[in-house]
Amino acid sequence: MSQEIAIDIKDLKKSFDGGKTFILKGMNLKIPKGKITVIIGFSGTGKSVLMKHILGLHQPTSGSIKVFGRQLSDMSNEEIIKLRIKMGVLFQHAALFDDMTALENAAFPLKEHRRELKKEQREEIARHKLKISGLDEIHYHKLPAELSGGMRKRVGLARALALDPEVLLYDEPTTGLDPILTEMVDDLMYSTHRSHKGTTSVVISHDLHAAFRLGDHIVMLDKGLVKMEGTPEDFINTDNEFVRRFVNKGIRRKE
Numbered sequence: 001m002s003q004e005i006a007i008d009i010k011d012l013k014k015s016f017d018g019g020k021t022f023i024l025k026g027m028n029l030k031i032p033k034g035k036i037t038v039i040i041g042f043s044g045t046g047k048s049v050l051m052k053h054i055l056g057l058h059q060p061t062s063g064s065i066k067v068f069g070r071q072l073s074d075m076s077n078e079e080i081i082k083l084r085i086k087m088g089v090l091f092q093h094a095a096l097f098d099d100m101t102a103l104e105n106a107a108f109p110l111k112e113h114r115r116e117l118k119k120e121q122r123e124e125i126a127r128h129k130l131k132i133s134g135l136d137e138i139h140y141h142k143l144p145a146e147l148s149g150g151m152r153k154r155v156g157l158a159r160a161l162a163l164d165p166e167v168l169l170y171d172e173p174t175t176g177l178d179p180i181l182t183e184m185v186d187d188l189m190y191s192t193h194r195s196h197k198g199t200t201s202v203v204i205s206h207d208l209h210a211a212f213r214l215g216d217h218i219v220m221l222d223k224g225l226v227k228m229e230g231t232p233e234d235f236i237n238t239d240n241e242f243v244r245r246f247v248n249k250g251i252r253r254k255e
Contacts, residue, residue, distance in 0.1 A: 006167060006200040007031040007054055012063035014049055019061065023049050025224035026063070031217070036193050036201040038211040040246075041221035047204045050221070051171055054202070055087065056080040068166070085113050088160030092172040094152040096144040096159075102151075103140040106130050106158040113163060129158035132195070134188060150181050157188060161196075168192070170203040174210060186210050208247065220246065 007030070014024040024046050031037045039047055052058045053065055056072050065072045067083060075083065096105045107126035110117060117125075130140060135154040144152055153173065160168060170189060174182040190213070193201045203214060211218050212232045219229040220243060228235065228243050235247050 004033040005030045006033040006068065007202070008064075008066040008069075009050075009053075010064045012050075012053065012065065013061045014046075014053065014058060015061045022061070023224055024053075024060075024063075027221075027225055029219060029226055029229070031200065031202060033200050034198050035216040036190075036203065036214050037217040037219060038203045038205055038215035039219045039221060040205055040208055040211050041227070043206065045221040046224045047206075047221055048171060051169055051202070051204050054169065055084060055089070085109075085163055086165055087167045087169060088163065088165035089169045089171065090153070090156045090160045090173055092175050094144070094156035096152055096155055098144055101141045101143060102130060102135060102147065102155045102158075103127065105144070105155050106162060109159060109162040126158065126162065129161045130155065133158040133161065133192070149177065150184055153181075153185050154188070157192065161192070165199070167200045167202065168196075170201070170205075172204055172206070174205070174207060182207075182210070186213055190214055 009027055009029040012024050012027040013022055015022045027046070027050070039050065041047055049058065053060060054067065056075070060073070068086070070083070072080065097108065100108065103123060103126055106129050107122045110122040110125055114122065127137075127140065131137070133154040135151060135158065139147060139151055144155070147155065173189065174185050177185065189201065189203065193199060203210070205211060215232060217229065218232060218235055220227045220235075222242070228238065228240060235243060238244055238247065
């Protein structure tokens, strides 16, 4: 039985200077539905640029992206906005609104996109998302500045889950975090995926340790192209010297 594809990328190229240099150089990638795909690679390999293409924030210089079987380049701005409602994003630094409480941050997507709901209904959903994201109720009315880094991540995840997305995107979610907090965020991503059956999770990371812990499907980028993709076992057993060096660093950290 063939694997369903959530996101299909074909010969994707992106240049920001009129074609003199390319960040993405003809990338081909199929992201399987219902799995955790971890996209790894050194800084500057195009990971975040790729994510912005998936969200429709960047337009390809050439090539194509299909999300849920729909070609992004054929969609109007209004259609892309509707598509983004099916996607939740946890940004690198949570990107919470400083003047909103944890509860208000979690409810924000509902206020924007579910205007038929009453305030009480939005708050009820937001409370549920904060609860399943692991934030204690005593913190719901605190501002981001009053929360720890781990708590802000939980609020960011609750906001990403507010609209029950079909795809969850994580943009370098553990960058700059200490090892204990990193493991907490990794565990949070894993438990969230397992508790939301059918959700496709895409984790953008440079952390091979997290990739091995979380990923069903791992994709390694290098210089704007897919260097290798497969299971964690495929990466451990690879004969590719470049990939092996990268993997060995991750294994040493894991041990």
